Amino acid sequence: MFLLRLKRTVKLGAKSLWMHRLRSTLTALGIVFGVCSVVAMLAIGEGAGRDAQDQIARLGAQNIIIKSIKPPRSDSAKTGTNRYEAYGLSYADVRRIRDTVPHIQEVVPKRLITLQATYRNRSVTVQVIGTASWYGEVHPMRLLRGRFLAYMDEKRQQKAAIVDQQVVDQLFAVDDPIDTNIKLKGDYFTVVGLVAPSGAAGPAGQDAARLKTGGRAGDAAVGNIYVPLSTFKTCFEGSRERVELEELTIKVDSTESVLLIRDALEVLLRRFHKNKDYQIIVPLELLRQAARTKRIFNIVLGSIAAISLLVGGIGIMNIMLATVSERTREIGIRRALGARRSDIIIQFLSETLLLTLTGGLLGIALGLIVPIMVTHFGDMPTVITGQSLIMAFGISAAIGITFGLYPAYRAAHMDPIESLRHE
Amino acid sequence: MTTPSSAQSSDLTSGAPDATDATADGAIVRTENLTKTYQMGPSELTVLREVSIDIKQGEYIAIMGPSGSGKSTLLNLLGCLDRPTTGRYLLGGQDISLVDDDELSAIRGAKIGFIFQSYNLIHQLNIIENIEVPMIYQNFSESASEARARELAELVGLGDRLRHRTTELSGGQQQRVAIARALANDPLIILGDEPTGNLDSKSGKEILDLLDSLHQQGKTLIIVTHDDDVSLRAQRVFHVLDGRIERIDVHDN
Ligand SMILES: Nc1ncnc2c1ncn2[C@@H]1O[C@H](COP(=O)(O)OP(=O)(O)OP(=O)(O)O)[C@@H](O)[C@H]1O
Ligand SMILES: [Mg+2]
Numbered sequence: 243m244f245l246l247r248l249k250r251t252v253k254l255g256a257k258s259l260w261m262h263r264l265r266s267t268l269t270a271l272g273i274v275f276g277v278c279s280v281v282a283m284l285a286i287g288e289g290a291g292r293d294a295q296d297q298i299a300r301l302g303a304q305n306i307i308i309k310s311i312k313p314p315r316s317d318s319a320k321t322g323t324n325r326y327e328a329y330g331l332s333y334a335d336v337r338r339i340r341d342t343v344p345h346i347q348e349v350v351p352k353r354l355i356t357l358q359a360t361y362r363n364r365s366v367t368v369q370v371i372g373t374a375s376w377y378g379e380v381h382p383m384r385l386l387r388g389r390f391l392a393y394m395d396e397k398r399q400q401k402a403a404i405v406d407q408q409v410v411d412q413l414f415a416v417d418d419p420i421d422t423n424i425k426l427k428g429d430y431f432t433v434v435g436l437v438a439p440s441g442a443a444g445p446a447g448q449d450a451a452r453l454k455t456g457g458r459a460g461d462a463a464v465g466n467i468y469v470p471l472s473t474f475k476t477c478f479e480g481s482r483e484r485v486e487l488e489e490l491t492i493k494v495d496s497t498e499s500v501l502l503i504r505d506a507l508e509v510l511l512r513r514f515h516k517n518k519d520y521q522i523i524v525p526l527e528l529l530r531q532a533a534r535t536k537r538i539f540n541i542v543l544g545s546i547a548a549i550s551l552l553v554g555g556i557g558i559m560n561i562m563l564a565t566v567s568e569r570t571r572e573i574g575i576r577r578a579l580g581a582r583r584s585d586i587i588i589q590f591l592s593e594t595l596l597l598t599l600t601g602g603l604l605g606i607a608l609g610l611i612v613p614i615m616v617t618h619f620g621d622m623p624t625v626i627t628g629q630s631l632i633m634a635f636g637i638s639a640a641i642g643i644t645f646g647l648y649p650a651y652r653a654a655h656m657d658p659i660e661s662l663r664h665e
Numbered sequence: 666m667t668t669p670s671s672a673q674s675s676d677l678t679s680g681a682p683d684a685t686d687a688t689a690d691g692a693i694v695r696t697e698n699l700t701k702t703y704q705m706g707p708s709e710l711t712v713l714r715e716v717s718i719d720i721k722q723g724e725y726i727a728i729m730g731p732s733g734s735g736k737s738t739l740l741n742l743l744g745c746l747d748r749p750t751t752g753r754y755l756l757g758g759q760d761i762s763l764v765d766d767d768e769l770s771a772i773r774g775a776k777i778g779f780i781f782q783s784y785n786l787i788h789q790l791n792i793i794e795n796i797e798v799p800m801i802y803q804n805f806s807e808s809a810s811e812a813r814a815r816e817l818a819e820l821v822g823l824g825d826r827l828r829h830r831t832t833e834l835s836g837g838q839q840q841r842v843a844i845a846r847a848l849a850n851d852p853l854i855i856l857g858d859e860p861t862g863n864l865d866s867k868s869g870k871e872i873l874d875l876l877d878s879l880h881q882q883g884k885t886l887i888i889v890t891h892d893d894d895v896s897l898r899a900q901r902v903f904h905v906l907d908g909r910i911e912r913i914d915v916h917d918n
Binding site: 244246247250251254258261571572574575576577578579580581582583584585658659662 | 741766771773775786798799801802803806846
């Protein structure tokens with residue numbers, strides 16, 4: 243019974259909205275744009291933040307990365323013109339770290355060189371990474387085919403190579419890469435495994451590549467080839483004698499101890515590298531920084547959007563108050579004919595809710611399009627989360643109730659006799 | 666004249682109330698020392714003073730008196746649109762002075778039919794929809810209320826223009842819609858505040874004829890009027906002066 247009455251009262255609200263189509267549309271527009279901007283802003287904020295976070299997260303939250311860098315000029319008291327002066331991390335550092343610093347699970351040394359890889363008559367630029375067999379424990383990689391480097395490869399200085407999909411795409415075209423031989427600087431290496439492209443392991447390597455090429459990110463399309471460190475030494479040593487180890491990744495047993503170990507490493511390295519030819523990168527710290535930045539970004543964008551929603555809500559309230567006073571007489575008539583206060587409240591509240599909810603849905607639809615356009619034309623990553631959609635819809639419902647309740651309350655509490663007298 | 670009990674009541678306007686609707690002596694409306702006082706800033710304005718009346722089922726009552734004497738105030742009290750400052754009002758045996766706002770709305774919706782001087786139709790709605798309004802609040806289903814509204818429109822002689830906008834109707838026709846609307850909830854009493862006040866004499870007479878026929882079907886009518894034509898048709902005329910019932914004329918028609 244009550245439901246029947248509720249249904250009819252809601253219908254009344256819908257009907258009266260329909261009767262004032264233009265006014266309803268204009269009123270709802272405020273909500274449409276408000277919700278649209280909430281959805282769009284959150285998607286842009288989320289996209290910008292997540293992009294950075296993803297890159298950092300791939301470096302590993304439990305990892306500490308130490309890189310060799312050219313010592314600052316002013317620090318090297320010598321001439322600085324000696325191009326073959328050695329600097330950076332060494333195998334001695336690895337030993338020292340392993341022996342003295344606690345809480346360390348793995349130390350993965352890494353050597354890097356960029357050179358031409360040749361297969362049959364095809365030749366592309368690749369980045370060769372000389373590393374240990376436990377590389378995967380620190381930089382999770384998805385093995386697509388074959389196997390990863392093994393301890394025996396290292397021990398016997400096998401000319402085994404793992405290629406990533408990128409290399410396969412560039413070098414092999416349709417041929418099966420497994421068990422083929424590719425030529426790297428005069429030596430033939432046998433491909434034993436295939437891993438997923440840079441997504442998994444790339445950024446660390448690309449990061450290094452970027453560092454070498456002076457920060458240009460344009461070379462990201464270079465594929466990676468992994469070879470045993472010992473093999474790397476024998477085959478490519480001599481070309482890059484200045485640096486013994488380009489990179490060292492240290493995996494700590496838990497994220498809690500990361501910062502402590504960072505300090506310990508700093509103390510240790512400072513003793514042996516007076517000329518500051520290393521750089522310690524803590525992805526966890528970067529990750530937290532990025533999360534903080536993202537949160538602030540979201541709050542700022544969200545506030546701007548919220549203000550536009552608020553303006554929309556005030557617009558609705560304004561119109562509803564006008565509607566209520568315009569329809570004072572109708573309210574008096576309905577009250578005289580048996581409508582309870584709750585009936586009047588439901589009638590007007592359902593008008594506002596219908597306005598805001600349809601406005602909200604349209605706003606969400608529009609808000610879904612905007613990020614797509616931004617990504618397409620602005621070349622900016624955007625991420626639409628279900629959470630933000632639910633939130634936007636919830637907000638428009640909340641606005642409907644908040645800004646509709648007062649006008650509806652006003653309508654319901656008018657004196658029926660006074661209202662009937664109203665002109 | 667036919668007595669109410671022998672009226673040929675159709676099921677649309679069955680006037681016979683339940684036994685419980687009346688007090689022991691058959692009064693459907695009973696007021697005991699009704700007083701209405703308005704607070705006007707520091708001063709008080711007493712508009713009704715100790716009004717005690719009894720109205721029986723099926724009676725046709727006219728209320729007359731000079732402007733500002735308190736007729737509308739009394740009618741609003743009888744119609745449960747307002748509550749007395751002091752005194753008791755029993756409608757169909759139920760004490761109205763004690764109920765809350767929701768209950769008052771429910772009583773208006775179930776037991777009272779209003780006819781206003783200015784018709785008070787909702788112009789956004791067509792004729793049928795106007796007649797349906799009270800039925801919405803009586804939990805009629807859409808089909809049931811529409812069917813009933815259609816029958817009532819026929820009854821008041823508007824069966825041929827059901828979907829017309831109310832603004833397309835003459836005053837007399839609008840008042841017919843209002844009367845059909847007042848009948849929609851099959852009320853215990855029908856209250857009219859100068860229902861012919863805005864009409865010319867011809868359409869006023871048509872409305873009065875319609876009211877007469879309702880009376881003959883057993884409806885209880887209480888009509889405020891300045892018009893002697895109305896009072897002549899009523900069985901009793903309450904003359905109000907300065908907030909009191911000064912005199913009651915009984916007509917033997
Ligand atoms: N809400 C109110 N507040 C204060 N005074 C009121 C209020 N309603 C009515 N009055 C006063 O009560 C008195 C009686 O008013 P009422 O409307 O009952 O007169 P009436 O007999 O119907 O007059 P009319 O024949 O002109 O319609 C008037 O003096 C009026 O000013
Ligand atoms: Mg009056």
